[in-house]
Amino acid sequence: MKKILLCLVAMAAGQCIVLAQVNYLPGVVITRQNDSLRGLINVKNWVTNPGEIDFKSDKESASHLYKATEINGFVIPQENKVYLSKEFIADVTYYETSTLKEQAMSVESLDTTAFVEQLVGGSYPLYTYTDVHHRDHYLFEAPGRPVTELVYIKTIVATDDGSGLYERKIYQQQLDTLFQDDPQLAKQNRFLGYYEKPLVKAFLAYNKFKDPTHAEEIIQKKKVRNPVWFGVMAGVGFNSYKSQGPFYMANGNSYKSSVNPMLGIFIDIPFPGSSRKFSLYNELLYKTISTSSVLVGPVYNDYAGDIVSFGFGYAQLNIMAQYTYPKGIVRPFIHVGMGNAIVVKTNKNDYYDVDAKKHETAVDGIRKHEESAILGIGVKASRLQVEARFSTGSGWLSYSSSNITSKALQIVAGFRL
Template structure:
């Protein structure tokens, strides 16, 4: 019952922050190309936003909501990001492993959307991430409407053999765009469908065209966005069981489960823009293990007590599921490395009329742990349910001190 109550408390604390906003200074470019200064609710969008929230001042409680059809775009100073609104016909068919294993109808979207600006000049380059988290690159110009650079993977049934086929139409599109520069047109026919490659190509062409352009178009490039490394604190409760096994005496007993606090500090380090939903999470935690065991068999009637304090360094990899809302579920997997910093109990009582003895000579000071967990993050607050299993403190090959722990954790970032 206590576990359930604690879990509910963590979830309530997490959902309590849904109402929070992250307003940063920004500018709305209206449909008449006027600038409306104020504050934009920045959500660190993974998928391109369908709507943004805007306030003219932080003290103003009235929010305005803008869809791509309502405005020409918006920009923010920190982080430095510019979105433009364009009417775009685009293929958003899923291209994940499951979808590519069978023939499916293509899904074409033909609506105004927000595109994130990557390069400007004679030709502008944009990025669009659709509702299926598929990344698209789009270009336009003064006299050229927004057009998708087409990179299509699909399952095709043929007499000669069915399978997944890739159409790299974007290479022909780029070669035609840059046809007046033979060197760049050749590079375009070989360029990879990746942000850095396409940005470099568009920037080179725009710089080439700028000196001879009749109407000067300023050449700019979106600065490399450094995904922020976040830090924070975490804490919660650990519910631990001790299924010791083996022929050694410590394996011949029944051990009490224990519960106790666990807490420490953490960092979340994103592993790159294209994998922005994958991160490396190191943690430094403080924890205690305490249990009492009643031995049986030839050791019936004897009692052992163990208690150790650990500093544990966890190295986790986290996958955060991309959503359009602040509520983002995630999973953690990784390893823990625990180091005993204090021995609180290590006693053996053979009978009530005798003194306590040392139960284990030189207990192992290093514990290895496998870790898995699921959680949810809302803005800077997260809650997680985690399971760990470790090899414990026994140095005896015939006495395995397996330690299993179910943990409920809450964390906040700074």
């Protein structure tokens, strides 16, 4: 067991080191004095815009944390990304059309300083910001004006026919006012959609109209909206066992419960367009089980009072569907799926004859493949997650009519790398 645990720990540690090395890319920090500091920036698959970055001048130097309030921004040339520190107010109210009746009527506003991603440069730049609900916001800046959100409001209104979704496309009025000195452009964009591509096109055209020499589009790689997540997990299983069938080690015998550890790695693969609500959650883990029983039976049976002990180490692959509630910092989630495990180590398979005071193999040819049904519920906060999980096991006896099955309450903690 120790060797397998060490192997899994080494795999997780190695993966963490590799990811840490890949995340450091050449970059430039722009100070408040508009000086450029060249070095390495820890570039992560940010789901929301960062409020701080990790910077070091070279591979050997210590890292330094820069908050958005401390620098003007940073550039990642390799990714063609420009992030600027901006103070702004945005409507970050969460709306989901599939659960209208559950939506709050109040508006949630965010007043913050964060790194916004620049999409268009020039005198009238366009920025984008993704909030904690994975909702994209578009913001612009103009001479003499602070950073302003292009406002797109979805709200619920009550009518005689019931509640419904109402959209207020205030951003179209904002663009009409902003582009008023170019009537043709204003007319073209009067019914503009609230998406990156048309907004970039509109702001690029207006910057060229105002000053053709200073308009530029920040050409960037396609955003990974829902990246695949890797992580490590560890937990403990509270196992109980049930015997059934005519085989004398199963029939009428009570097996002791046990508490056993588990350790492994996971990969969380989101379904397309689900904003991480639905994903395929897979685990590769090592777990153990252990139990024993004092056999019962009529006194004339040779085995009455003898002791059997079992202990196995399993390598298990769990494949589960995951639903995560998409709102809030602490997010509940549910797992439903199945597991398949293989015995990789036999710790105990012992039969102790009390009268003869002799040990021998309890069961020849144990069943090495175990199938499990899994149901779990838990919560996530940032990179951490905790889950309570119910799991069943198909047992290790290879007889068709007899078996010793298991049920487990598992407490599992995970950390996303």
